[in-house]
Amino acid sequence: FKQKTAYEIYQCDWSSDVCSSDLNGQDGSYLAEYLLTLGYEVHGMVRRNSMSENQDSRVIHIADKITTHYGDLLDESSIDRILQEVMPDEIYNIGAQSHVRISFDMPQFTVKTNALGVLNMLESYRRICPKANFYQASSSEMFGNSVDEDGFQRETTPMHPVSPYGCSKMFGYSIVKNYRNSYKLHASNGILFNHESPRRGSNFVTNKVVKTAVQIHLGLAEKLELGNLDTYRDWGHSKDYVRAMHLIINHPEADDFVVSTMGTHSVREMTKYVFKRLGMNYEDYVIQNKIFMRPEELQYLKGDSTKARTILGWKPIYTFEEMLDEMIDYWLNVFKK
Ligand code: G4F
Numbered sequence: 001f002k003q004k005t006a007y008e009i010y011q012c013d014w015s016s017d018v019c020s021s022d023l024n025g026q027d028g029s030y031l032a033e034y035l036l037t038l039g040y041e042v043h044g045m046v047r048r049n050s051m052s053e054n055q056d057s058r059v060i061h062i063a064d065k066i067t068t069h070y071g072d073l074l075d076e077s078s079i080d081r082i083l084q085e086v087m088p089d090e091i092y093n094i095g096a097q098s099h100v101r102i103s104f105d106m107p108q109f110t111v112k113t114n115a116l117g118v119l120n121m122l123e124s125y126r127r128i129c130p131k132a133n134f135y136q137a138s139s140s141e142m143f144g145n146s147v148d149e150d151g152f153q154r155e156t157t158p159m160h161p162v163s164p165y166g167c168s169k170m171f172g173y174s175i176v177k178n179y180r181n182s183y184k185l186h187a188s189n190g191i192l193f194n195h196e197s198p199r200r201g202s203n204f205v206t207n208k209v210v211k212t213a214v215q216i217h218l219g220l221a222e223k224l225e226l227g228n229l230d231t232y233r234d235w236g237h238s239k240d241y242v243r244a245m246h247l248i249i250n251h252p253e254a255d256d257f258v259v260s261t262m263g264t265h266s267v268r269e270m271t272k273y274v275f276k277r278l279g280m281n282y283e284d285y286v287i288q289n290k291i292f293m294r295p296e297e298l299q300y301l302k303g304d305s306t307k308a309r310t311i312l313g314w315k316p317i318y319t320f321e322e323m324l325d326e327m328i329d330y331w332l333n334v335f336k337k
Contacts (some may be wrong), residue, residue: 006040006090026199027094027137029058031242032066038246043086045071045078045095058199073117079124087129090249093121094137096169099203101227101294103165114168115175122179122187134187135249138173140234140260140301141166142191152304155191155258162296177256186254193234193260193303195241196323198330206235207327209271214331216285217278224285227292229268232300236261237318237326247312260303261316273321277328 032042046055046068056063069085071078073095083091096114097103103110118136125134143153144160161167173189180187200207205226215221236259244259268282275282308314318326 005086005088006035006042006092025094025098026058026197026201026238027195027242027245029199030197030238031092031094031245032059032062034239034242034246036062036065040090042066043082043088044068045082047072073113073120076120076124079120080128083124083128088132090133090135091121091125091129092135092137092245092249093118093172094135094245096137097165099201100141100163100165100298101292103163103168104295107164110164111168111171114165115171118172119175122175122185125187126179126183126185130183130185132186133249133254134176134185135245136172136176136187136189137245138176138189138191138256139166139169140191140193140258140303141298142170142173143298143301145299147300147302148304152262152302153258154304155256155307162298163294166298173256180254188248188251188254189256190241190245190248191256191258191303192241192244193236193258193301195236195238195259196327197238198327199238200327205233205267206270206324209267209274210324210327211331213271213274213278213280213282213285214328214335217280218332218335220335222285223287224271224282225287225289225292226267226271227288227290227294228297229271229286229288230266231297232264232266232302233270234260234262234264234301234303235270235320235323236316237323240316240318244308244312244314247308247314251312255311257308257312258303258305259308259314260305261320262303262305263320264300264302265320270320270324274324274328277325 035042049055069082097110142159142161144162146158146160161170176187196206202211212224271282
């Protein structure tokens, strides 16, 4: 019996309050937990950070059950070394500079990490352990403002990204397909729509709204500054989406799958719900600040995940409201302590 070995890439996701703190992202931590429950031996790559506490803050509770390795998507020698040492059965590349607005401030870093980083991974994988299965975290941001006539985005919807982040992810997505076809690798893309949880960095809009609304409710803050309130997102729960990653990588045929709830809500609706749950009217507290606007904005996302539901048997468990309620309860607990 050979225990399956999964190798995850945790790249600094630049998504926490302090840039470059959490090397182990929201999805990485939930995926590691999930794979452990399935009996996997889990290895993860972490980037060196001047604050060692922040390198494994989201996986600290399972630190004794996983193995972390220092490395970087832009340092091919580190990827080679780790793959040679681990010889994994499954490789999940979920490392990225994942913040869309920040990708306008750091376009070159974003493209190097999210595009060249994928190529570096694929090259090491192809040379060292081509029998492994590979998962690439692709994104609904690749669609840009392209929507099918029925109001959904799906695997066949044309992609017209509107941010350096979206452009970089489109390269990653394309090069995975190219390597799959050229070298007969089992390399798949999950095209994941927005997914959130209490572990989401609090400079993404859901956790920013929930955290600040709870602070206002407890008298710890007065106002919430937001950018565009009238964009729409298809928001699911990260825990549901890491299950999809595992199903995608284990499907007999390497392929590409949209992962989404098939519903959509505006930032305004989400904000209204959170404030109402806390007994407040959002209009009394929310102000717009243009520093949170993007030079070009993706207006509307609603994913059609019929393919993943039919072929993989995947479906989300959390509703939009249950996900937000869990986040509200989390921050109430944090601030009431
Ligand atoms: O929460 P967001 O920053 O997520 P965004 O840009 O949709 O990207 C997320 O989802 C992608 C999948 O489609 C991932 F690939 C990506 O890595 C990331 O996880 O912003 C959501 C919406 C945007 O329209 C934004 O303009 O909220 C709007 N918004 C309004 N005020 C704000 C704010 N976003 C942020 N981050 N902060 C605000 O103050």
